[in-house]
Amino acid sequence: MITAKAFSGKSYAVLGLARSGAATVEALLASGARVVAWDRQDVAREPFEGRCELADPLEMDLTGFDGVVVSPGVPLNTHPIKPHAEKFGVPVIGDIELFALARPELPPHKVVGITGTNGKSTTTALVHHILKTAGVPTTMGGNIGLPILAQEPLPEGGVYVLELSSYQIDLTYSLDCDVAVLLNITPDHLDRYESFEAYAASKGRLLGMQSETSSAVVSSSTEAGLKQANDLDQFVAFFDTKNWPEDQSSWPALQGPHNLENAVAARTACGELHLSPEQIENGLRTFTGLPHRMELVTRHEGVLYINDSKATNPDSTAPALAAYPPENGKPRIHWIVGGLPKEDGLGPCEQHLGNIAAAYTIGDAGPRFAELLEPHVHVERAEMLQEAVSRAKASAQSGDVILLSPACASFDQFRDYEARGAAFRQVVAALTGASEEIQSALQAGDTV
Template sequence: MISKNAFSNKSYSVLGLARSGAAAAEALLESGAKVTVWDRQDVARARFEGRCDIADPLEMDLTGFDGLVVSPGVPLNTHPITQHAAKFGVPIIGDIELFALARPNLPPHRVVGVTGTNGKSTTVALIHHILTMAGLPSLLGGNIGEPIMAQTPLEPNDVGEGVYVLELSSYQIDLTLSLDPEAAALTNITPDHLDRYDGFAAYAASKERLFEMQSAHNLAVFGTLDEPAGAIHERQKARREEGRVIAADLEALKALQPQWPSLQGPHNLENAAVAVAIVEELGVTPAQWQHALPRFRSLPHRMELVCEERGVVFINDSKATNTASTAPALAAYPPSADIRSGAPRVHWIVGGLAKEDGLGECEAMLSNVAAAYTIGEAGPRFGELLTGRVPQVHNCELACEAVRRAREAAEPGDVILFSPACASFDQFRDYENRGDHFRKLVGVIAEEGDCEPAACANTDEDYIKGDIA
C-alpha cells in the first residue's frame, strides 16, 4: 500500500468508499493521517467503524482539513460538495493527487501518464507489457487495474527504476493538482462526457492540464495532431525545452504492424507509436520493443479476439461506448482482394443507449460493413440510419439474436464485430457485463462444437478492469 508516512499528522475527508475511495482511506490511515469518511451506503461505511470518524462532509465544518478526497465519479460541476469545500478553502482532490503527494517518500521511480478520449487503456497496457518484457519493474494504475493507493510501492532492480504507468481520465485529472510525470501522452480528443463540462473546449482543457502539470524538461507525446490536440501540442512546444514535445511516428511502425495480431487497425498503430515513444524515453531499446509488440494480447472488451470459428473471427469491442470509439474498429477490417474479390466482411453488432444521434465517425467506415445487426434502445434508430447504406440491416433487439444471425450469415474471412457505439445501461450493468455476455454467447457456440475451445483468447483471470467507463 502506497503511504510511507506521507500524510502523517494531516487531516483528510474521503467522500465515496468504492474501490479508489476505500483504497485512499486505507492508505491515509496507514500513513498516520486523521481521516473522516462518508458513503451513502451503510455497507461501505461499516469497514471503517471504530477506525476513524464517519461523517458527511456536506454537514461538516472543514476548517483545517488538508484535502477532501472524492471519487472521480462525483460530478464536480453539479455536486454541492464543490461549493461547500470552496467555502473553507479546502482542495477537492482524488487518489491520483494523493499518489503525487506521496512520491517523495517512495523508492526511486518514474511515472507515465496517458490520457485521451479513446485508446488510453490499450496504450498504458502496451507500455506496461513492453516495460515488463524488458525487465523493468512496472505496474498499472489510475483508471485501470487496482487503485493506485492500494498497490505495493515499486522497488528498483538491476535493470532500472520502477515505472508507474497511469491511465488518466479527464475526471481524474480534474482532481489532480501536482502530478509531474516523466512522460505523458495524449492519444486523441473527441467529444465525450460533455454532461460534465461546459462544452467541448472545456473537456479538451481538462485533458491539457496533464501537460500543464509537467516540468518543461519532461516528455510529452501526441498520438494525433488533429484539433484540438494539435493546438495543445503547439502550446506545449512553446513552453518546453527543444525535443521534449513530439508527435508519435506512425510511418516508422507501419511496416511492422502485420506482425502484431492484437494490434490491428489504424487506431492501434497510433497506440503502438505512442507506447514506443514513451518506452524509448525510459531506456527500452528498439530490439526490446520489437520483441514485445507481437506478444501483446488485447485488453478485455477492447478489440478482444474471443474466438475463430470456421474462418470467422469474433471480436468483443464492448468498451466502444461512442461512435468515435467504434469507427477505428470498423476501420481495422477493410475489404480484402483475397476474400471474395474485396467484398465487405464486417458483421457489425451495434446499439445500446445512444450518447449521440447519428453515425459520427462510423459513417466513413460503412464500406467495410457487410451487414448490421441492431440491438438495444438505439437499435431502431441505427436501423434507420444504416438502411440503404450497408448491404443488409437486421433489427435484432437482443444480443443473442444478433450473434445467432451474424453467425449464420458470416463466411470464412468475415469478422463478427461486437462494437456497440453506445453506452450499455439500457440492458446491462456496464460495458464489462455487456462484453462478458457476448463472450458467453460465443462460448455457447464453442460448446456446440462449432468453435475449437483452444482458439478462445482470454480467460477471466486475465482480465484487467478499470474504475471508470
C-alpha cells in the first residue's frame, strides 16, 4: 500500500468504509496516523474493531483533526458532514488528496489524470495499456481498478494513471497531474450541482490544480470542455476528431466516433509522456477494451467477436452499432439483442439498422425486438445466448462482426451484465477454440 510519514501523528476521520474508505484507513494506520472510522453498515466496520476508534464524525468535536476523508459517493451538496467539519476548520477530502500529499515521498514518478463525462474509463485503461506495452512501470486507479492507496508504490520512472470523476475532484486540492486529460463535458449528475456550469467547473478544477510545467490535453468536442482551458498557464494540447484522417481499422477494440476521441486523447497524452509514435501505435493496436464494454473477445477466421454486455439500454447500444459501418456496401454486424427490457422500442439504435447483416434475438424481449426489426433486417429468433452465437458464427463471413450488445438488462437469464458477458466469452471460446494462447497472441498483435 501507499503510506507516508506526512500522515504520522496526524488525526483523520474516515466516513464510509467501502473499497476506497477501507483502503484509506489501512494506509493511514500503517502511516502512524490516528484514525476515527465510521460506516452505517456493521459489516463494513467489523474489520477495524480494536484497530482504531469507531465513531460517527457527525457526532464528534473535530477540533484538531487534519481532515475528514469521505467517499466520493457522499453528496457534498446535501450531506451534513461538510458544514459540520467546516465549523471546526477541518477540510473534507478524499483518498486522491491523500495520494497527492503522499507523492513527495514516493519514488520519482509522473501522474496522468483523466476526467470528462464520457470515455474516462476507456481512456484511462488505454493510456495504462500503452504505457505497459511500452515497458513503462504503471498502474491505474481512482475511479477504476483498485483504490490507489491500496496499491504498491511504483518504482522510479513509473506512471500512475488515474480516472477521476467530478466527485473525486471535488475532494481534491493538491493533485498536480503531469498530464491532465479533459474529454467531453455534457450534462450529468446535475442532482449534485447547482447548475451545468458548476458541474463543468468541477471537471475543470483538474486543470486548475496543475503547475506551469505540467501539460493539459483537452478535447474540442464540447464547448463546456473548451471553456475550462481558458486562462491556463501550463501548455495545453487541444485535439479534434472531426476530420481525423487515419483509419481506425487497425484498432479493433476502438471502433466508432466515441472511441476515436478516447484513442486520440490517449495518443496525445502518451506523446506528452515522450513515448514514441511506434510505442503508442502498438498499444492502440493491441488494446482489447474494458471487460463487457466493446471488449474484443477474439478474432477468428476474420470475424471479430465483441462483448458489449454492459449496454443495457438502446442508448448504450447505439454507439456500438455505429462503430462498424458497411464495407463495400455490405453490412457487417451480426447483432445479438434482447434480455429484460428497460423500455419499448429501438430508440437511437434505429438510426444504425443499415449496419446490421442479421439480428439474433434472445431473452424476454426477444419477440418484441424481432417484431421491430423484421421489417428492416434479417432476424433469427434464438431465445438463448448460446444458440444466438452459434447461428451468428454459422452466418458470419470474414470481415464481419458478431456483437453482443443486448440493449436490455440481463436479469431474465443472468445474474448481471457481467455474468452475461462471461457466458458470451465462454460460448465464443467453445465455438472457436479461443484459448488463452490465442488471447495472448491477439494482445501481442499477432494474427489469429
